[in-house]
Amino acid sequence: MRFYGLLKDEDFLNIIQKVSGDVWIVEDLKSKTKEELSKDQTKHRLLEIANEINSWKQTLTLMPSNTIFVFVADKDDPKAFKIYDTSSLGCSTTLPPPRWRIYQKGISIE
DSSP, X not given: OOOEEOOSHHHHHHHHHTOOSSEEEEEETTTTEEEEEEHHHHHHHHHHHHHHHHHHHHHOTTSOXXXXXXXXXXXXXXXXXXXXXXXXXXXXXXXXXXXXXXXXXXXXXX
């Protein structure tokens, strides 16, 4: 599955509205939690994450404004997201695991 980075916050908000499907899996790799959510609960969680990312961009003034945190598998019919946090920033030759993996139940994004 190929993921595409979302440069603009508005793009992420627009894609959240396109979320469909009955059951979604939300994994928080930092807190090591995994839960099943409905479509509406998933949209709500994604909006919370969008607000958190916006907060990082406003408070971390040394961070470039075009830093990409959100990656989506299909912009027109989103079925999976990989979302990174500020711990992913820095100089490294590899990208650390995402903070959140959010995907429709039955899809593998490993």
